[in-house]
Amino acid sequence: MKKIGIIGVFVLLIPACVTINIYFPAAAAEKAADKIIDEVWQLKPGEEPPARPAESKPADAPAN
């Protein structure tokens, strides 16, 4: 009887671990996305972009 109880506990516990493990980490994904977007678009981390890109960039390639 005791043995059945112990087995029962593990039957419940092991899938619980697996569930935690494969759960999509939404918050971590957002953080990762922000970091990459800041780098690709060259934004200052954590800041919303300026209304216009005008000041810091040289005019957008009119030389072509």
Add this chain to the structure above:
Amino acid sequence: MKKLFTVLSLLAATLFSSSWVSAAADLDVNTPAIAAIKNSMQARHNQLSPHYNSGAVGLTADGLVAVRDATAVPLKDRGGINSLVAAENGDRTALYKEIAVGNGHPEWAGEIRSTFAGRWVDKAQSGWYYQNAGGWVKK
């Protein structure tokens, strides 16, 4: 019996601690593959940003970019706009896949893509276009 119980307890402890670690950890975005894609996208952004500003190119709901209004592209650039957009989308698709694979969960690529889709729009400059269920919207 006692021995079996000890073994099982150890097994459970190991499983628990490993799942805790992976649940708490950040996603790793510093693999060489991701860095290479990021550099390529960063370099392309100088070419794309005038097209975001003019509304020629917009951000799609699935985390990519698309030509929204080709007539907003200066004639001299019109021929190259499709390949520019295709190259960007190739990099973006590869980026989502590499983040998923690099973190040991290839099946996360779709969710990573939707996370990015929302964040690109949130970080877009005002005046840029993005797509929602109803079509193109000017931010």
